[in-house]
Amino acid sequence: MSNNREKLIEVKNVKQYFKVGGGVVKAIDDVTFDIYKGETFGLVGESGSGKSTTGRTIIRLYDATAGEVLFDGENVHGKKSKADLKKFNRKMQMIFQDPYASLNPRMTVADIIAEGIDIHGLAKNKEDRMRRVYELLETVGLNREHASRYPHEFSGGQRQRIGIARALAVEPEFIIADEPISALDVSIQAQVVNLLKKLQKEKGLTYLFIAHDLSMVKYISDRIGVMYHGKIVELATSEELYEHPIHPYTKSLLSAIPLPDPDYERNRKRIVYDPSQHNYGGEEPVMREIRPGHFVLCSEAEYKRYKELYQ
Numbered sequence: 001m002s003n004n005r006e007k008l009i010e011v012k013n014v015k016q017y018f019k020v021g022g023g024v025v026k027a028i029d030d031v032t033f034d035i036y037k038g039e040t041f042g043l044v045g046e047s048g049s050g051k052s053t054t055g056r057t058i059i060r061l062y063d064a065t066a067g068e069v070l071f072d073g074e075n076v077h078g079k080k081s082k083a084d085l086k087k088f089n090r091k092m093q094m095i096f097q098d099p100y101a102s103l104n105p106r107m108t109v110a111d112i113i114a115e116g117i118d119i120h121g122l123a124k125n126k127e128d129r130m131r132r133v134y135e136l137l138e139t140v141g142l143n144r145e146h147a148s149r150y151p152h153e154f155s156g157g158q159r160q161r162i163g164i165a166r167a168l169a170v171e172p173e174f175i176i177a178d179e180p181i182s183a184l185d186v187s188i189q190a191q192v193v194n195l196l197k198k199l200q201k202e203k204g205l206t207y208l209f210i211a212h213d214l215s216m217v218k219y220i221s222d223r224i225g226v227m228y229h230g231k232i233v234e235l236a237t238s239e240e241l242y243e244h245p246i247h248p249y250t251k252s253l254l255s256a257i258p259l260p261d262p263d264y265e266r267n268r269k270r271i272v273y274d275p276s277q278h279n280y281g282g283e284e285p286v287m288r289e290i291r292p293g294h295f296v297l298c299s300e301a302e303y304k305r306y307k308e309l310y311q
């Protein structure tokens, strides 16, 4: 983990409510966390828990219903000049789950990768533009022959590499990777994770890494936030979360991870999370620190019990 404890991203009491039909979907409901410079923050939770909405709100695809997001101390929402917006667009990039859907099938790989270079006027001339494209292709483990081809000519893993090259093209500081490996074969998943790790080291990148299960995030994340129904229910370093899970939802996610150990598998019991077990009454649960740097969403009574059990 980065020893540098400077905050790059501060998500403060963010709510994102969507009006759907006559009702309201609380996609994010009062979420607060920081991402430190150079670290990978993993965001984990089942489908529909609000992970993508959190990413999209940080990157300003949505205006927050409430709360604020700071990038390097600056509020990314609210009134912004065109120049400010362009600056943020360059600093924050996104990598998506389905690289095929996010790559324009009618554009060559070179044009896909160079799109941001063109928008931000980063290349001095045509030669410089192509030089950058070739360099980016090599950086992500592809080669210059790939530049003139189209997305359908590539495998899933290669397409994800193109998506990564496109994100890197504008020299961002922060990348949101929204389930970047969920659609890939297990053997390819590790390659993409390793590539992301290598790039982080070389370029000092900061990541928000989104996943729906806890199996891979452990290896890439410094800290992890577990999301359930629009809220973060537990937040700790990756190691701490695996060694000392506290919230019952986190325990259920951990119990779902298969391990290549027959003894373990024979005895592995899936824990089913039952939210009614909390019995909050009228009390609004809040994030409380149970162990150093380890926060759990809990009521006053649960806090006392967790402290006794886990401190």
Ligand code: ADP
Residues within 6 Å of the ligand: 018, 019, 020, 025, 026, 027, 045, 046, 047, 048, 049, 050, 051, 052, 053, 054
């Ligand atoms: P995740 O990425 O964890 O699967 P999402 O952030 O995509 O979850 O969605 C969280 C909730 O918000 C879901 O109930 C989803 O249907 C809803 N939602 C997401 N985006 C929108 C939108 N643009 N309009 C209405 N509802 C949305």
Ligand code: MG
Residues within 6 Å of the ligand: 051, 052, 053, 178
């Ligand atoms: Mg999602």
